[in-house]
Amino acid sequence: MNVVEKLIAQRAWTGAGQPEGLASVNPGDQVLCRAAFRGMHEYTAGMVMALYGEAYGDAPLVNPEQVAAFEDHFVLIDHATVPEGVKRARLAPAMQLTREMVEACERFGVRLHGPGRPFKPGVCHRLVVEDYASxxxxxxxxxxxxxTAGVLNAFAFGVGSTAMAFALRTGLIPVTVPKVVRVEVFGDAEGVLSPKDLILHLIGDPYFREEQWRSSPTDTCVIELAGPGLDQWSVDELSVLTNMTVEGGLMTGVVAPCKPIVDFLRDRRGVDVTDQLVHPDAGAEYERVIRVDLASVPLTVATPGDSRNRAALADHTSVAVHNVVIASCTGGSLADLRAAAAVLRGRAIHEGVRVTVTPSSADVATAAEAEGLLELFRGLGAVVSEPGCGSCIGNGPGIPLPGETTASTTNRNFARRMGAPGPVYLVSPAVAAASAVTGVLTDPGTLVVR
Structure with missing residues (x-):
């Protein structure tokens, strides 16, 4: 079996009182899996808990210590760069949804993350990588x-409110075993080439853009990422790959065992997971195996309208940029802020360009402050916000103003995703920073050395 099949098989529920796990699974099999972690945020928690109440009343959650709720999507709405009337119209439903989540957490004993809450704030996906996933x-x-959490050799995927209500009561998640495409990465990343460039390059390939792996409407597909090329990046950086698999029409992405996973969990949590890693079997079967030489991957952008609108940065360096956003679960990690700071240090932000920096978690913000990164950004005139989803979801600073073109490290650029109709180019943190310096989409390697 491949990594994905083994992850599903070893957590398969086989019946009450029966040993967990199956000897094997195949694409298309329907399986109930035991979840190690379940989560929700304020956009979805109200619906989840309403469905839970209808189905199960006051029955307790199964293993509530393995459940968390996150206040992240609305926490920066007060700072949204939208007209005051629009902001006020958004605040009332946002506050109501947040109240519903807080009440549910208190009622059922669920840990709650957010500003002023019992557990630290941040974007849910970053917090899960930091503290929960294994x-x-x-x-x-x-x-x-x-x-995103697939970066830690886990099988992590989004579910609807009905499935989550069922999972809260039972601890089980229904899974259809997907097709698996293995992507083997090799070669060296030259200059500022990053996982953001790699994932934009991958999902923009016709095989994924046109979903050529799909033979029926019900098919699902997962990328298994592997190869020596991954070892040169950190988990922070690699998480961009798994985070954006969904933009390619995929169910999720899973990183095969690699050194960055072991290093991250040793340094972050003081644990050795070497023996816990899930490896593919020799002779594992895949829908397709794709080999990617990093030397063949250019600095890449996604042009406005779709994350799969792959284009070489070199073909778009005349595009004027007015708004730069370095943020989100995709582009707000400590590694992302370091990459942006490395370009901005010793330089100035171009007149007429707004820059917004939103760390993806409290720990990222604390570390970035300690390293002087946030002071650097502020000193250049950037807006540095508290952690949260912010402008990625159209609820924070950095929302495009009328007439602006945006270069963003976020994950989606379809119309009005960021809360306004202006064109959005998806880029890496280094390219975002270089574009802030010049006022046009820019290869950082072309900047004058200082």
Whole structure:
């Protein structure tokens, strides 16, 4: 079996009182899996708990210590760069949804993350990587970017409110075993080439853009990422790959065992997960095996309208940029802020360009402050916000103003995703920073050395 099949098989529920796990699974099999972690945020928690109440009343959650709720999507709405009337119209439903989540957490004993809450704030997907996910886990959250946690050799995917209500009561998640495409990465990343460039390059390939792996409407597909090319990046950086698999029409992405996973969990949590990692079997079967030489991957952008609108940065360096956003579960990690700071240090932000920096978690913000990164950004005139989803979801600073073109490290650029109709180019943190310096989409390697 491949990594994905083994992850599903080893967590398969076989009946009450029966040993967990199946000897094997195949694409298309219907399986109930034991979830190691379940999560929701304020956009979805109210619906989840309403469905839970209808089905189960006051029955307790199964293993509530393995459940968390996250206040992240609305926390920066007060700072949204939208007209005051629009902001006021958004605040009332946002506050109501947040209240519903807080009440449910208090009622059922669920840990709550957010500003001023019992547990630290941050974007849910970053917090799950920091503190919850481990190799071999099945992880379900009511959000499409749940695949982020697949960077830790886990099977992580988004689910709907009905599935989550069922999971809260039973601890089980229904899974259809997907097709699996193995992507083997090799070669060296030259210059500022990053996982953001790689994932934009991958999902923009016709095989994924046109979903050529799909033979029926009900098919699902997962990328298994592997190869020596991954070892040169950190988990922070690699998480961009799994985070954005969903933009390619995929269910999720899973990183095969690699050194960055072991290093991250040793340094972050003081644990050795070497023996916990899930490896593919020799002779494992795949829908397709794709080999990617990093030397063949250019600095890449996604042009406005779709994350799969792959284009070489070199073909778009005349595009004027007025708004730069370095943020989100995709582009607000410590590694992302370091990459942006490395370009901005010793330079100035171009007149007429707004820059917004939103760390993806409290720990990221604390570390970035300690390293002087946030002071650097502020000193250049950037807006540095508290952690949260912010402008990625159209609820914070950095929302495009009328007439602006945006370069963003976020994950989606379809019309009005960021809360306004202006064109959005998806870029890496280094390219975002270089574009802030010049006022046009820019290869950082072309900047004058200082």
């Amino acid at each position: 190799p071999g886990d099945i992880i379900a959250i009511t959000d499409s970017h749940t695949p």
